Amino acid sequence: MTNRYGIGTLAIVAPVAILMLFPLIWIVSVSLKGDAEQFATPPTLIPLVPVLSNYVRLIAETNFLRYIGNSLLVATATVVLSLLAGCPAAYAMARFKTLARPGVTSLVLLSYMFPPILIGIPLFVIFSKVGLTDSYLGLILAHTTFALPFVMWMMRDFFLAVPVEVEEAALVDGCSRLRLLWIIVMPIARPGVVAAGIFTFILSWNDYMYALILLKSESRKTISIGISLFVDSSTIEPGLMMAGSVLITVPVLIAFIFVQRFLVQGLAVGAVK
Amino acid sequence: MRAAPPSMKPPASAGTGRIEARVRRFALACFAPSLVLVVGLIFYPFLYTVMLSFQRRQLFEKSGSFIGVENYAKLLASAEFWTSLVNGLVFSGGSLFLQVVLGVALAVLLNRSFTGRGFFRGLLLFPYLIPSVVGIFAIRWMLNDLYGIVNYWLMALGVVKQALPWFGQPQLAMASLIAINTWMFYPFVMLCVLARLQSIPPDLYEAARMDGAGEWAQFWHVTLPQLRGTLAVVVIVRTMWMFNKFDTVWLTTQGGPFSSTQTLPVLAYVEAFSLYEIGRASAIGILMSAILLAVFVLYQRLFLKIQKWQ
Numbered sequence: 180m181t182n183r184y185g186i187g188t189l190a191i192v193a194p195v196a197i198l199m200l201f202p203l204i205w206i207v208s209v210s211l212k213g214d215a216e217q218f219a220t221p222p223t224l225i226p227l228v229p230v231l232s233n234y235v236r237l238i239a240e241t242n243f244l245r246y247i248g249n250s251l252l253v254a255t256a257t258v259v260l261s262l263l264a265g266c267p268a269a270y271a272m273a274r275f276k277t278l279a280r281p282g283v284t285s286l287v288l289l290s291y292m293f294p295p296i297l298i299g300i301p302l303f304v305i306f307s308k309v310g311l312t313d314s315y316l317g318l319i320l321a322h323t324t325f326a327l328p329f330v331m332w333m334m335r336d337f338f339l340a341v342p343v344e345v346e347e348a349a350l351v352d353g354c355s356r357l358r359l360l361w362i363i364v365m366p367i368a369r370p371g372v373v374a375a376g377i378f379t380f381i382l383s384w385n386d387y388m389y390a391l392i393l394l395k396s397e398s399r400k401t402i403s404i405g406i407s408l409f410v411d412s413s414t415i416e417p418g419l420m421m422a423g424s425v426l427i428t429v430p431v432l433i434a435f436i437f438v439q440r441f442l443v444q445g446l447a448v449g450a451v452k
Numbered sequence: 453m454r455a456a457p458p459s460m461k462p463p464a465s466a467g468t469g470r471i472e473a474r475v476r477r478f479a480l481a482c483f484a485p486s487l488v489l490v491v492g493l494i495f496y497p498f499l500y501t502v503m504l505s506f507q508r509r510q511l512f513e514k515s516g517s518f519i520g521v522e523n524y525a526k527l528l529a530s531a532e533f534w535t536s537l538v539n540g541l542v543f544s545g546g547s548l549f550l551q552v553v554l555g556v557a558l559a560v561l562l563n564r565s566f567t568g569r570g571f572f573r574g575l576l577l578f579p580y581l582i583p584s585v586v587g588i589f590a591i592r593w594m595l596n597d598l599y600g601i602v603n604y605w606l607m608a609l610g611v612v613k614q615a616l617p618w619f620g621q622p623q624l625a626m627a628s629l630i631a632i633n634t635w636m637f638y639p640f641v642m643l644c645v646l647a648r649l650q651s652i653p654p655d656l657y658e659a660a661r662m663d664g665a666g667e668w669a670q671f672w673h674v675t676l677p678q679l680r681g682t683l684a685v686v687v688i689v690r691t692m693w694m695f696n697k698f699d700t701v702w703l704t705t706q707g708g709p710f711s712s713t714q715t716l717p718v719l720a721y722v723e724a725f726s727l728y729e730i731g732r733a734s735a736i737g738i739l740m741s742a743i744l745l746a747v748f749v750l751y752q753r754l755f756l757k758i759q760k761w762q
Contacts, residue, residue, distance in 0.1 A: 185566025196575050199635065203578060205601065209593065222601045223609070257658050268486035275479035285752065290494045292748055294696045296717040297737035300724050301497035301504065307512075324493045331486060343486040356478045385583040387699045392725065395557075403585040407703060410589060417593050424586040435581050442577075442643065 188287035192437065201426050206428075211235070217417050233422035242397065243423055246405030251426075253315060253401060254383035257322040265330030266372060270360060272331065273338035274346075284335070291328035299392045313395040321389040326379045333378070337371030338364070360431045374441035375436050384431065402427050467563045470649065498741075504734035511728035523735035532711065532719065533736070540715035543625060544694035544703075545632035551690060552683065554634060555641025562642070573646070580639035588703045591632050595619065619705050622712035629713055632700055641686055649675070650684040681757075688751040691746055716740050 204224075209217060211229040271278045272287070295426045302321055303312060311317035341364060349359050365372065387403040394400055400408075406427065409420040435442070478617055493739035509516025527533045562573050579587060594602050603615040618628045652675070660670050698717040700709060706716035707722065716736060724733035 185564060185569075186565045188561055188566040189568065192558075192566070192576075193559065196572055199576060199579055199638075202594060202635070204586065204598075205594055206586070208588045218599050220599070220604065222599070222604055226761055255488050261722065264485040267482035271479045271482035275475060277476050277479045278483055287490075287747065292692060292744060293494060293498065294717065294737060294740045294744060296696070296720050297501060297741055298494060298497055300492070300720065300730065300737055301500040304504070304511075304730060305497060305725075311504075320493055323489060327486060327489055328494075346760055354474070374489060382701045385585070387585050387703070389703075391673050392721075406585060407589070410592070417529060417599075420589055420593070423585060424590065427587050431583060432578075432581060435577075439574075 202429075206424050206440065208419045210425050211416050212418060214418065220403065227251050227434060233327070233418035234426075237422045238420050239411075240290060242400070242405060243402075243426075244403040245398065246400055247427070249315070249399055250384055250401040250403075253318050253322065254380045256315070256319045257326050257383040258379045259325055260319065261326040261330045261379055262372065262376055265375075266334055266365070266368075267335035267360065269331045270338050270364060272335050274343075277451075284410050287328055287335075291325070295325070295388055299389055302389075303392050312393055313399060318390060318393050318401070320397075321393055322383045327432060328381060329382065330375050334368070334373045337368050341367050371441070372388065374438045375452075377438045378441075381431055381434060384427075474507045497664065499628055501734045501737055502732055505738050507731045509514075509729075509731045511724065511730045516731060519717055519731075523732050524739070527732065527735055527739065532714075533716075533739075535711060536714045536719045539626070539711075539713060540695055540717075543629060543633070543713070543715055544691055544697070546626075546630040547688055547694050548687065549637045550630065550634040551641050552687065554638040556645050556679070556683075558638070558642045559645035559649055560675065564692060576642065578640045578646050579635050580637065580643075584636060584699050585703065587636050588632060591628075592619075592704055593630060620709055622709055625705050625709060625713050628756065629700055629704060633697065633706070636704070637690065637694075640690065644682055644686050645679060650676045685751070688747060688754060692747055692751075695740075695744065695747075 208224060208226060210233050211231070212223070212226045213228055213230045213232060216223060216226060216228065221452045233404045272283060273279070299321070302317075302324075306317045306320075311320070345363060345367070346359055349363055350356075354363070385403065386401070387407075390404045394404060402423070406420060406423045407414040409423065478611070504516070506518055506520060507516030508519045508522070520709050534719060558576060562569060562576070594600050597615045597617050597620065600615075600618070602618070603612075606612045607615065617622060619625045656674050657670055660674050665673060695715075696717055697715070698721065701713055702716055702721065705713045707718045717740070720733045720736040720740070723729045723736060
């Protein structure tokens, strides 16, 4: 009877899950604590007096919404750019002999394996020559360095899975290649496009290093930089920090629910590094 | 890398040569925008770094002076470089080992049937899904030496007498960083292994049971050999990403105390943006990619092998 419910397995998995999730529980807990309780000894797991003051202060007194807006802008533009450029390229790599060579695919994979710091340093030097440092466009282009190879790599797999017969039939009917791609192939591959787009969005949303290197002015900072300011300044503000953490994590978790089906595929090509 | 995809044949009646030329033009047109971006944003900057690495140059200078391989020679002769390399190997090796052990163990558990399996599968992915800045700061606050809950509990349980300086003492700091990485990235291993476990044919286990193999023997003689290919790839990919990991270190110790957690990406960042030695920083980047290139070649070999097995 007990074996049917796998009690033995559950008895191991449940405690491990609680341990692994504890930091997240702790984030929520601290975000709901008042100024004094954040630093209280002993630390309380469930806030004695739960307050929303951290969230209110975060939105009213800091640039948090500005950071969110910046991140939204940069992430959206990165997604659009890398999908627009990456999908046709992935299709070409999946379908045409000219580009289906191992050399081309290795090159894409290789471009994805460069140490980010190795790209960040020259990009800063090059961008400062053409006035792209401390600009949205500069950061969007920097994020494209990881987003585009990701889209190409992931979408290539999707296009390979689309049956060629449909396309051949359309061609026989006199459909042009471009129309074929736009009207027949893209709709079939739409789940893949959506998944690749969401993963790309998350990659950009989570980036810290490129934003750290390229952005200077307060008004352009993205969330990961903005949020670290609550800790790096002389005063530590755990409440603000954790409230911000909750607010920037929730959209990511919601987005992941939509791409759950593609999680293995996406992660295998590095949806999150 | 993979078997060549089926290429589309043009309709039989048409003049094949002209159509093929048109098809090729279309293929190249599809590929061109990405090619421009990849070359302009990745390969050109890479070559630019190669050039910078042979120069003595300050970050905001318009041009530098060519000094040959001096940057490389100085780096390879400096203790700092080798310390950072060794730190990086400890950091990535340690996190990798623990990630794989934890990831495989959890995948095997989550592959058994028990109540709430789907729920726990989702839940155990969470640490991987949160932005790394969030995860890092959460752990940092938990490990705070004055107000951290971890020190409080350890003292309350009598495990330690004094609050531990989690990021303040060399060995402890490295251990803390490895713990953060393990926590954030075990789900990657778990997910990949779980996907593979589900495709192991059940009759392999049946055969093993008929031969009288217990659960442990089944894991050792059936599961692990089947996982070999997946693990090989997972290990290489994760090695590269851990080796390049910048934020875990930068947002906690910034390489300290006494450079005990300084890894190559952090060293390169400091050289470039704190000391403005862009030439030296570039040389570090090039050396890093040389190391990774070796890993990449290995990865490709493994990939090909695995393709052949499947």
